[in-house]
Amino acid sequence: MTSGPERASTSRRAFLVLAGLAPLALGACSAEKKDTVEVTPSDAGFPKNITHRFGTTVLKTRPSRIVALGAAEAETLVSLGLVPLSRPTADTTAWYRAGLRILGPAETPQTYDDGRQLTASLFTELEPEAFLSVGNRLSREEYESLSALAPVILAPDSVAAEDWEPVTGFIADVTGLQDAAKPLVEEAREDISESVEDYPDLKGATALFVSASSASGSDLVLAVQDSAPAAFFASLGLSAAPGLSGLAKGLKPASSRFPQGMVYLPRSRAAELSADVLVVNVPSGDFNNYRANKALSRDFPDFGAGTVYVISGDEAVALQRQSMRGAQWAARNIVPELAKSVYKSRQA
Known part of the structure; x- marks a missing residue:
């Protein structure tokens, strides 16, 4: 099973104008868009040590076959152009489905029941290169079990799980997709800023x-x-x-x-x-x-x-x-x- 294409930075027009993504009119906002940009992931900075509440995770090389241990993690990976091997069965959103359609993976990511305890045996056949988790949902027992199969990329407490910007920055850093993330983060900031201009x-x-x-x-x-x-x-x-x-x-x-x-x-x-x-x-x-x-x-x-x-x-x-x-x-x-x-x- 492949993890899907490693391209990123899909255009704002391509990502947001897909049917069903935004029920409001997008005409003015999507008129002046750039073409899709291909970004090559960077191996710079690896090996990488990530210190978190359970210890330190060592990433020897840039991972691409990643199991997302949360829906926000899966959405962020897709927005950066990387399709996760698997993700929770929890609700999928219009923007996540739109991202998958754009990337056109050979296989749709598998899903797992995140209401049960996570163990390595659930993911052995996927042969992941890493697991990705932001926030505090992962228990020490789950962390240790998954770590026996592949490195668990666990965000430090300094990465605020409730804020999309540090989460995006962290995930971009551990996947070597910093160049893909930069224009997307700027675009998101602009969208949010523009959204309130007519509502003082x-x-x-x-x-x-x-x-x-x-x-x-x-x-x-x-x-x-x-x-x-x-x-x-x-x-x-x-x-x-x-x-x-x-x-x-x-x-x-x-x-x-x-x-x-x-x-x-x-x-x-x-x-x-x-x-x-x-x-x-x-x-x-x-x-x-x-x-x-x-x-x-x-x-x-x-x-x-x-x-x-x-x-x-x-x-x-x-x-x-x-x-x-x-x-x-x-x-x-x-x-x-x-x-x-x-x-x-x-x-x-």
């Missing part, structure tokens, strides 16, 4: 991200300051919601199946949430009911002050899992909705 009211407005369900008795899951939603809101010029740190104090961290920076908030405290925009992520069934009835069902708690902006699917993933292309997708598709919600709050 966003600057200084406040936003909160919370996951909720109609299931009776289920807790809410609140994104705190060290979360991907908070990092994305900050990149738009939004401010932290007043009282967020106090609200989150003493709350239990959400389980590892949730992204980092999430805590459980008792359902009975939903009314304490307060911001210009309350971004409420709901399951697909609840979202379909919301769209049909133009309101959340009575099974949801009463949320606090602020305009409620209900999301699901790719919108929720783009905020909770900050890969580079996900951030660009959010800039195009979520920013206008945030601006509408801020306007409504200030008119109330």
